[in-house]
Amino acid sequence: MPSSTRQVWGLFPLALVLGASLYAAGFWIFSPLQKPSPEDYQQMQQQVRQQWQSGDAWAIRPWWAGRVRETLGDLPNVLVRDLAGEDLSHYGRIWVLILPGYLDELGGPFSDGTYPIEDEREFGKLTLRRYRLPPKAQVLYNFRERLQEAKVRMFSGNTAKDCSPWIENRWICSNRDWNYVGRMVVELGDDPRDIIWAHPSDTGPIEITYERVPGGRTLLVHTGFTPPAARVLEGAAVTLEVLVDGNLVGKVSQQNQTGYFPRAMELGALGPGPHTVTFRVSCPMIGMRHFCFDAEVRQ
Amino acid sequence: MNFFKRHLDGTIACGLALLTFGVLVWHSQGMGVTRDEGFYFDAAESYAGWFRELAAHPGQALQDETITRYYEINHEHPVLFKNLMALSFLAFAKAPNPPTWPPVQEGAYLLAMRLPAHLNAALLIALIYLLGASMASRRVGLFAALAFMLAPRHFYHLHLACFDMPITTAWLAVIMAYRKSRQSVRWAIACGAIFGLALAVKHNAFFIPLVLLIHWAIVGRKEFSLSRQGLSFPRIPLAFFCMVILGPIVFFLHWPYIWHQTFDRVAWWLGFHMQHVNYYWEYLGTLLTDPPFPWMYPFVVTALTLPLPTLLLCGLGFFWALGDRLGRPLLHVGRLVGRLAGLTAPKDETSPKQGLNDSDGWLLLLNGFIPIFIIAIPTVPIFGGVKHWLPAMPFLCILGGMVLDRMLKMLPPRIGKTALTPNRTFAVAASLALLPALLGTIHIQRYGTSFYNELAGGVAGGADLGMQRQYWSNNVSGALPWLNDHLPKNARLFLHEVTGESFRAYQRDGQLRPDLRPAWSPDDADFVAYQYHREFVDAEYRIWNKTGSRKVMWGLYLDEVPMVLVYDARTHGSGSATPAIRP
Numbered sequence: 001m002p003s004s005t006r007q008v009w010g011l012f013p014l015a016l017v018l019g020a021s022l023y024a025a026g027f028w029i030f031s032p033l034q035k036p037s038p039e040d041y042q043q044m045q046q047q048v049r050q051q052w053q054s055g056d057a058w059a060i061r062p063w064w065a066g067r068v069r070e071t072l073g074d075l076p077n078v079l080v081r082d083l084a085g086e087d088l089s090h091y092g093r094i095w096v097l098i099l100p101g102y103l104d105e106l107g108g109p110f111s112d113g114t115y116p117i118e119d120e121r122e123f124g125k126l127t128l129r130r131y132r133l134p135p136k137a138q139v140l141y142n143f144r145e146r147l148q149e150a151k152v153r154m155f156s157g158n159t160a161k162d163c164s165p166w167i168e169n170r171w172i173c174s175n176r177d178w179n180y181v182g183r184m185v186v187e188l189g190d191d192p193r194d195i196i197w198a199h200p201s202d203t204g205p206i207e208i209t210y211e212r213v214p215g216g217r218t219l220l221v222h223t224g225f226t227p228p229a230a231r232v233l234e235g236a237a238v239t240l241e242v243l244v245d246g247n248l249v250g251k252v253s254q255q256n257q258t259g260y261f262p263r264a265m266e267l268g269a270l271g272p273g274p275h276t277v278t279f280r281v282s283c284p285m286i287g288m289r290h291f292c293f294d295a296e297v298r299q
Numbered sequence: 300m301n302f303f304k305r306h307l308d309g310t311i312a313c314g315l316a317l318l319t320f321g322v323l324v325w326h327s328q329g330m331g332v333t334r335d336e337g338f339y340f341d342a343a344e345s346y347a348g349w350f351r352e353l354a355a356h357p358g359q360a361l362q363d364e365t366i367t368r369y370y371e372i373n374h375e376h377p378v379l380f381k382n383l384m385a386l387s388f389l390a391f392a393k394a395p396n397p398p399t400w401p402p403v404q405e406g407a408y409l410l411a412m413r414l415p416a417h418l419n420a421a422l423l424i425a426l427i428y429l430l431g432a433s434m435a436s437r438r439v440g441l442f443a444a445l446a447f448m449l450a451p452r453h454f455y456h457l458h459l460a461c462f463d464m465p466i467t468t469a470w471l472a473v474i475m476a477y478r479k480s481r482q483s484v485r486w487a488i489a490c491g492a493i494f495g496l497a498l499a500v501k502h503n504a505f506f507i508p509l510v511l512l513i514h515w516a517i518v519g520r521k522e523f524s525l526s527r528q529g530l531s532f533p534r535i536p537l538a539f540f541c542m543v544i545l546g547p548i549v550f551f552l553h554w555p556y557i558w559h560q561t562f563d564r565v566a567w568w569l570g571f572h573m574q575h576v577n578y579y580w581e582y583l584g585t586l587l588t589d590p591p592f593p594w595m596y597p598f599v600v601t602a603l604t605l606p607l608p609t610l611l612l613c614g615l616g617f618f619w620a621l622g623d624r625l626g627r628p629l630l631h632v633g634r635l636v637g638r639l640a641g642l643t644a645p646k647d648e649t650s651p652k653q654g655l656n657d658s659d660g661w662l663l664l665l666n667g668f669i670p671i672f673i674i675a676i677p678t679v680p681i682f683g684g685v686k687h688w689l690p691a692m693p694f695l696c697i698l699g700g701m702v703l704d705r706m707l708k709m710l711p712p713r714i715g716k717t718a719l720t721p722n723r724t725f726a727v728a729a730s731l732a733l734l735p736a737l738l739g740t741i742h743i744q745r746y747g748t749s750f751y752n753e754l755a756g757g758v759a760g761g762a763d764l765g766m767q768r769q770y771w772s773n774n775v776s777g778a779l780p781w782l783n784d785h786l787p788k789n790a791r792l793f794l795h796e797v798t799g800e801s802f803r804a805y806q807r808d809g810q811l812r813p814d815l816r817p818a819w820s821p822d823d824a825d826f827v828a829y830q831y832h833r834e835f836v837d838a839e840y841r842i843w844n845k846t847g848s849r850k851v852m853w854g855l856y857l858d859e860v861p862m863v864l865v866y867d868a869r870t871h872g873s874g875s876a877t878p879a880i881r882p
Contacts, residue, residue: 007709013615014706017732021608024735024753028742031757035859064762064831066854066861073850099859169844185840192840226837231588 040124045071055092080191084108089137098127138299155204188224189259195292200283215273216297229290230258236285243278316421331773337800342373343384363559370556379499383415402809420457423468442700449736455747462501463686469497470690480538491541495549578682579834584765591677603755606736616698667694758858772796777855793824
């Protein structure tokens, strides 16, 4: 190799270091200029509030951005990491607030045209998009929302004992602090989920019974364990049985995994109702079984 | 003037020390109290009581009952540094603020408690310079000292009354003394005593002999032989004997708690660290909970937290020195590859011997690698991020300075009419290489545990990558002014992840209103300052469960990444988040 070539190659590491220095200095000088200002957020929230409709929700990219909750935290929102993979069938439209540099993060139905963009505006460094979603799912009955109307019992052998009267957001089944059936937000997988906490008991199954539930096409159930529960080695599966008018229509065996796992059960053949729906939760070994579920009847 | 010229290295070292001390004293105003500091402050105040007792009733102060009364607290760590904090507290802490607002004084308590940390930082930066200057040149020493100090995570840790920087100083001091001990009996004795002080700072010191033994074996490798006459090996350095003898003596003397029931108490201390719990830690989108941990962890975290030019220089410097030390095998491989590629092997224009001698080279390499390697062992707890392998960094920074110097020597002697003198080119290149570290340090302000470098994409990039966003709860200090201004009188405040000791320290220091009462969970709080931690997201959801709302009152954001979110937790299920009334 000629000596001049060697010399050039010899200078490569120095050039790399100096180039990296320039890049890094530029990074700290220019990246703060990309930050949205408080005024950007203020204008954006005014726009959202002015055009907000029932059935709307908002989301933000990147998932971790939080400042918007100061201004829009009281409105329905979808705070999940994978927005493209999320079931948005509860909403008719979704407002997506996008920080600089995160426009490309919206993939799947947001970029392939499944969710058409109705409106797009810039507020300083913020981008606000409103997407039209497919027709909303017709939810006839949401079991979490109506948990207060349920009858909750815990079995001890063959004897059933009613859990306490409704207190704040839960039915308390014993003086063990985990032993209740309550309306909670917990972490399932990587995201917060609105669920019914139904930790199984070692004395026998827990039954949550709803009267006068309208019939529909599908009963959609989500189940999952919290991350701490799923970390337990050899954690036992929890069984959720769904009975309609005393007949078993579905059974979910939730394995020891964190997440928010859907399961649809057919109700069409059972007629328009009203029905009595019972969720029965049981597990042979209950240590750290932070089991959660939600359910709704859809048309 | 002649004195300074004759002692130029000492003068520069003193200048660096003064600069470091001044910057830290100025910058530590408003720096949050870490979880560990809260415990150490309480311990130091307790130990101060023992010093008072010692002055008043020396005989009684030496009784086990008295010692235990004062030293039982926080006996999971030796007390050298906490004793210094206790003395500083006795000397400089003023009387507590009266329970009025605004405070009569702000910052005096923390300054007194952190004064030993600032002095330690000054010493550390001076020592880095001296070692770099001694091994290579003044400009290399200067670069290494500044590269270490300006790295944002280092700069943050330099402020704290914790043991991570003191053990870095002690580790470096032992190595420097060991290096000099090869020609001096006095330095050998000093090495033993300093090793004792290192043990008295933190248990990381147990690994120093391992490093030195490996160094001894490698440097003296040619003197090992096995023959009919038996095994022969290089002369065992006097420093080793001094470390074995003086180390335990100094360690014993510094810690009154082990003057009685010595073996039981030392065994408890060692047992505590042998079975330390694994705190959860977020790493590349995964919550690390139990071993085995990824062996790449300390390398990846270093790569994402050291300023990019510093990282490159440290990496290049390490591999350059390693190549020099392993020159022959590497050279052979290089020649072979060259021949296979049809090239003639390049001449080695810069002889390895030109730079570092064998002993210094291995000292830098081993000390730059082993503290990181220890954390890479999959069963070793990984919480705490970079602070647990800080002792490696001074050595890597020196290697970084040396490789920069060496690379600049490849430039032509002049470009046009401009002569490229070594000092001039080095000053320009070093300034450029250190500029991002300085800018990053300014950018991250007092929230050093949240710093991620340009490679990661800054704080936001760290959040995208799923890296630990913050730890030690100190970022809450950014929320205190807002809380002081907006919370109603006597409100119950849950400072998430902040210990009771730290809560008291904020009030004692005049950073938090004295009427605010600590709450221990969102359930019994009026207001919550939640700090995002992947493992504690449940704490935030508990607020949502209680209030029925996700609305945030106020937040501390770094590059839009939420660090601390303040919630009004007074409402139950109504979702109201009405701005509170000023007190």
